[in-house]
Amino acid sequence: xxxxxxxxxxxxxxxxxxxxxxxxxxxxxxxxxxxxxxxxxxxxxxxxxxxxxxxxxxxxxxxxxxxxxxxxxxxxxxxxxxxxxxxxxxxxxxxxxxxxxxxxxxxxxxxxxxx
Amino acid sequence: xxxxxxxxxxxxxxxxxxxxxxxxxxxxxxxxxxxxxxxxxxxxxxxxxxxxxxxxxxxxxxxxxxxxxxxxxxxxxxxxxxxxxxxxxxxxxxxxxxxxxxxxxxxx
Numbered sequence: 001x002x003x004x005x006x007x008x009x010x011x012x013x014x015x016x017x018x019x020x021x022x023x024x025x026x027x028x029x030x031x032x033x034x035x036x037x038x039x040x041x042x043x044x045x046x047x048x049x050x051x052x053x054x055x056x057x058x059x060x061x062x063x064x065x066x067x068x069x070x071x072x073x074x075x076x077x078x079x080x081x082x083x084x085x086x087x088x089x090x091x092x093x094x095x096x097x098x099x100x101x102x103x104x105x106x107x108x109x110x111x112x113x114x115x
Numbered sequence: 116x117x118x119x120x121x122x123x124x125x126x127x128x129x130x131x132x133x134x135x136x137x138x139x140x141x142x143x144x145x146x147x148x149x150x151x152x153x154x155x156x157x158x159x160x161x162x163x164x165x166x167x168x169x170x171x172x173x174x175x176x177x178x179x180x181x182x183x184x185x186x187x188x189x190x191x192x193x194x195x196x197x198x199x200x201x202x203x204x205x206x207x208x209x210x211x212x213x214x215x216x217x218x219x220x221x222x223x
Contacts, residue, residue: 004157009168033211042214043158043203082194102212105170106157 002026003105006092012113021077021110023092032075033093033104034067036060043091049075082114104109117142119206121215127220131193135186136217138187138204147187149178150203152216160191194221 005024013019025032034046034112047057048066066078075094079086089111121137138147144186146165150158162171164187166179171178175198177190189196199221205213 031172035213042215043152045213046219048211056210092187093157103160103163105160106150109155109157111155 010111027092029094031095034077035091036088038088060095078112087114117208122216123174134192143184144206144208152201196221
């Protein structure tokens with residue numbers, strides 16, 4: 001069964017450093033998303049991406065964040081200058097044909113630890 | 116800001132018991148999804164409900180979307196230890212929001 005994959009599973013970085021989190025969505029999906037979950041808190045929407053551009057983003061997704069689909073398979077989240085409060089699980093998701101009612105399939109997550 | 120509330124926050128029951136968990140909001144959602152999440156893993160979709168009043172069944176799990184599309188419930192019949200986990204509802208309104216989850220523990 002097709003699945004969303006994410007790398008790395010765990011990333012440790014120093015405050016102020018840039019990190020890139022990688023995702024490979026399900027191959028025929030068109031919509032891609034990033035979420036984060038701070039330890040013990042709820043899953044929070046960051047951004048959705050369709051047709052090579054951001055379709056929606058939340059208040060959390062400020063200028064420190066960017067997303068890119070550099071080729072036909074990868075979808076990346078970049079944090080330019082990490083802060084301690086960026087430590088969280090970051091989940092990538094993809095869906096097939098619509099933003100909203102279509103099923104979103106989640107990856108296993110990348111645990112980001114900022115020291 | 117649209118919010119989803121879930122209740123109860125924690126639930127511990129014995130194997131074989133029935134239970135219902137709730138997802139509520141003051142906002143209308145065009146669709147609502149239920150997920151189960153294990154520690155350190157991503158949410159795994161259980162069901163999507165779209166139509167007000169819709170009922171979907173997945174083996175021992177029954178999901179209902181409220182008529183006004185502001186709330187939903189998940190009912191588990193004859194719970195088993197394998198049902199233990201964090202149950203999340205998530206809704207599509209202005210944005211996509213998750214509830215805080217109900218942590219279910221089924222004791223053998």
